[in-house]
Amino acid sequence: MTTTRISQITAKRIPFTAFQALWVPGTTRICSLGSNDAGLGVIQVHALTSIPTAPYASPSAPTTASPPSSQHRPKLVIQYETEKKTQLKSATFRASARSSTLPHLLAGDFEGRVGLWDLSRTEVPVSIFKAHEDVVNCMDGAGSLSGRPEFITGCRDGTVRLWDIRQNHKETLGAPSPLSDMSLKKGRQGHEVWCVALGRPGSDTEAAGSDAGDLLVAAGYDNGDVRVMDIRVGRAIFETNLKHGVCAVEFDKRQGKAGKLVATTLEGMMYSFDMFDGQFPETSRATQEAVTVQSGDDSTLWQARHIPQRPDIVAVTDGGGQIFL
Numbered sequence: 001m002t003t004t005r006i007s008q009i010t011a012k013r014i015p016f017t018a019f020q021a022l023w024v025p026g027t028t029r030i031c032s033l034g035s036n037d038a039g040l041g042v043i044q045v046h047a048l049t050s051i052p053t054a055p056y057a058s059p060s061a062p063t064t065a066s067p068p069s070s071q072h073r074p075k076l077v078i079q080y081e082t083e084k085k086t087q088l089k090s091a092t093f094r095a096s097a098r099s100s101t102l103p104h105l106l107a108g109d110f111e112g113r114v115g116l117w118d119l120s121r122t123e124v125p126v127s128i129f130k131a132h133e134d135v136v137n138c139m140d141g142a143g144s145l146s147g148r149p150e151f152i153t154g155c156r157d158g159t160v161r162l163w164d165i166r167q168n169h170k171e172t173l174g175a176p177s178p179l180s181d182m183s184l185k186k187g188r189q190g191h192e193v194w195c196v197a198l199g200r201p202g203s204d205t206e207a208a209g210s211d212a213g214d215l216l217v218a219a220g221y222d223n224g225d226v227r228v229m230d231i232r233v234g235r236a237i238f239e240t241n242l243k244h245g246v247c248a249v250e251f252d253k254r255q256g257k258a259g260k261l262v263a264t265t266l267e268g269m270m271y272s273f274d275m276f277d278g279q280f281p282e283t284s285r286a287t288q289e290a291v292t293v294q295s296g297d298d299s300t301l302w303q304a305r306h307i308p309q310r311p312d313i314v315a316v317t318d319g320g321g322q323i324f325l
Contacts, residue, residue, distance in 0.1 A: 006323055009048075012076040016042045020091045024119065025103050029079065031119065033107060035087035041109060042083055045119055046076040082122040086111050094141025094198075095151040095165050103143075106151060106165070108136025114153060116165065129176060132159055140198045142215060145254060150179065152198055152217055158190030159183040160219050162231065182217060182229045182236075192222040199251030199258035201230065218261055220246025226263050226271075242271060248304045252311040262306070262314055268292055268299030270316055294318045 016036040024031055028048040036042050050072040086109040096103035104126060105117040112132035115125035132155035142150040149165035161178035183190070199216040215231045222245045228238040244265040251258035261273045272289045293301055298320030307313045316324045 010074045010076055012046060014044060016044075019089050020107075022091060022093060022105075025093050025096075030076065031091070031105060033088045033091055033105075035110075036083070039087060040083045041086050041088040043081070043088065043105075043107070043117065043119075043122055044078060045080040047079050048074055049077050050074055080119060080122055084109075086113070090136050090139045090153075092139050092141045092151065094143050095139075095149055096141070096143045106139065106141065108139055108153060110135045112136060112155065114139070114163070131155075131161065131163065131178075133157055137193055138196045140196050142198050145198055145200050145215070150215075152196050154193030154196040154219055156192045158193060158221070160193055160196060160217065160229075162215075162217065180231055180234070182219070182227075191225060193219055194222055194246055195220040195249050197249045197251055197261075199253070199261075201232075201257060216251065216258060218249040218251065218263075220249045220263055222246075224265070226261075228261065238273070240273075242269065243267075244269070247300060247302050250304050250306060250314075252306045252314075254308060259311070262304045264293075264301035264304045264316060266300050268294040268296075268301055268318065270301060270304065270314075293324055294320070294322070296320075298322075 014032060016034050018032040018034040020034070021030060021032040024045070030046045030048070031043065033041070033043045088107050088109050091105055091107040093103045093105060095106045105119055106114065107117060108114050108131070112130055112134055113128055114131045114136060115128040117125050131153050134156040136153050137156055138154040140152050142148055150162060151165060152160065152162050154160050160182040162180040162182070163176070163178050167176040197218045199218065200214060201216055217229045217231065219227050224242040224244050224246060226240050226242060226246055226249065227236050229235065230237045242263060242265050244267040246263050246265055248264045250262050252260040252262065259275055261275065263271045270291045270293050293316055298318055300319040301316050302319065303317045305315050307315070313325060318324070
């Protein structure tokens with residue numbers, strides 16, 4: 001294994017449990033959200049700034065000597081902070097259309113609601129609605145895939161739903177209907193949805209947004225299930241079980257057809273599934289590779305993220321604070 005040195009630019013301790021930390025697209029700001037010890041939801045935005053450091057002066061140096069040029073060190077400086085009555089669990093900026101110059105934050109809370117937030121005015125959400133009956137564990141947006149402001153949510157109660165951000169999401173008007181409900185059929189035991197991801201089937205040369213239903217939805221569950229659903233056909237096109245809870249799923253590409261699906265688990269395993277023409281082969285014959293990334297008490301692989309410019313490279317983080325490429 002090749003050892004790659006990853007240098008820390010800066011660090012900032014935050015006084016709450018952060019369930020999400022996201023780059024604000026097109027900026028040098030980081031948005032984190034979660035809950036504090038008082039059971040309140042928290043949203044914080046930090047800016048990465050360059051702070052000049054005091055030049056070094058030798059005690060024995062003459063006072064007339066010219067000081068050395070100042071060096072700069074990056075620092076995270078808090079810009080916005082707000083507390084909410086309900087703890088926040090999941091978030092994404094990907095629901096905004098690609099043409100959006102200032103994307104809004106979409107966040108799910110512990111009461112099953114999804115709110116749209118303007119980070120420059122976090123006193124009240126732009127809109128909020130009841131999406132599920134339990135905690136919104138995870139979400140992903142289709143804005144960077146199709147150009148349409150759609151997003152997927154996964155809930156503790158096992159439901160997976162697709163929404164359009166342009167719907168009139170006002171609590172006073174009642175909950176809107178999802179564009180698609182991909183929950184398990186009645187009678188089947190529902191397991192907690194821990195992660196969801198969106199991808200695109202079809203050809204690399206197809207125009208983005210050419211088909212309103214041209215989306216793939218991947219979901220990982222606490223019992224080890226992985227399901228991939230095709231919105232066009234309205235059913236699951238791939239199902240398997242990885243034996244341990246699935247913490248992260250992600251398609252390799254945000255532009256063009258998806259070629260692989262990666263999933264990580266509680267027991268330090270990373271799985272890669274091959275796709276052909278944006279589709280899986282027969283479920284029983286899906287090409288699968290499994291890699292043991294980590295083992296031991298800190299073996300949980302919490303996240304897997306592909307490098308946008310090099311989708312063949314994936315970064316994985318574990319419970320011990322390590323990053324693997």
